[in-house]
Amino acid sequence: MAERRSPAAAFAGRFAAASEGGALRLAELPFRTQLNLRVDPASPAARDLGDALGAPLPVEPCTAVTAGDVTVAWLGPDEWLVIAPPGHRPELLSKALGDRHGSVVDVSAQRTTLLVGGPRARDLLAHGCALDLHPSVFGPGRCAQTTLARAQVVLLPQADGVHVLVRSSFAAYLAEWLLDAATEYLR
Amino acid sequence: MLLIPCPWCGPREEAEFHYGGQAHVAYPDDPAALSDEEWARYLFFRDNPKGVFAERWSHSAGCRRWFNALRDTATNEIHAVYRVGEPRPVTS
Numbered sequence: 001m002a003e004r005r006s007p008a009a010a011f012a013g014r015f016a017a018a019s020e021g022g023a024l025r026l027a028e029l030p031f032r033t034q035l036n037l038r039v040d041p042a043s044p045a046a047r048d049l050g051d052a053l054g055a056p057l058p059v060e061p062c063t064a065v066t067a068g069d070v071t072v073a074w075l076g077p078d079e080w081l082v083i084a085p086p087g088h089r090p091e092l093l094s095k096a097l098g099d100r101h102g103s104v105v106d107v108s109a110q111r112t113t114l115l116v117g118g119p120r121a122r123d124l125l126a127h128g129c130a131l132d133l134h135p136s137v138f139g140p141g142r143c144a145q146t147t148l149a150r151a152q153v154v155l156l157p158q159a160d161g162v163h164v165l166v167r168s169s170f171a172a173y174l175a176e177w178l179l180d181a182a183t184e185y186l187r
Numbered sequence: 188m189l190l191i192p193c194p195w196c197g198p199r200e201e202a203e204f205h206y207g208g209q210a211h212v213a214y215p216d217d218p219a220a221l222s223d224e225e226w227a228r229y230l231f232f233r234d235n236p237k238g239v240f241a242e243r244w245s246h247s248a249g250c251r252r253w254f255n256a257l258r259d260t261a262t263n264e265i266h267a268v269y270r271v272g273e274p275r276p277v278t279s
Contacts, residue, residue, distance in 0.1 A: 061195045061196055061197075061250065062196055062197070075250065075251075076195070076250045076251060076252055077195060077250075077252065079250075130199075130200050131199075144196075144249075145196070145248065145249045145250060146199070146203065146248065146249060147202065147203060147248050150202075152248050
């Protein structure tokens, strides 16, 4: 069997060292299942997909819903990203869609997830992101596609911190940038 | 830098967007019937007003949707944004 290596695996040690001070918690959450979902939100197929996921697809821009261990993030008016723990099977959604107009595509290898948690997490992200990340407007239930240090990311605020979904090929760059920007918060 | 209000995502930095030129340039009904000059006019000739201009933008680093905006080319003020297929809003 081929060896599976996550895009930011080489940063595990430096992430752990940066997390020691308590101000920040950096980590990679590798190999999470990600499915790109495209369907007309007004169609019966969208309702069936919502039933299969356990929560209706969020139609308000820049929001996300969580049902159990599955999070569905709004990417566009007819596009969503389903995020689930590693090993989650996409067949359930394909079956719910059937042969109707729409698509379910496994994009797990496209992005990896960097966790930016701790009391200074939002200060750290603000070094490279112009969005208002204050919890009053950007707490759990929100999501945003934007750029962080010029790299395209999906930001998902969760209970343990902000999940930064970044393309695999940008993961090393963004990890280096996060560690560099974090310098002032480390002891 | 401009702050452009994406009709889906809300106000975002200009760097997240790509510019798409003049909006509402209709594709010819019968392209094969056009003369070379008419075809060139369709392809290359665009308005260049000083003032309000309807133009296309794509929120390429966000929701990746195309939309139209009414921007004043002299002041860079954005008077309105509207989704593709919607009519051009009337501005004073």
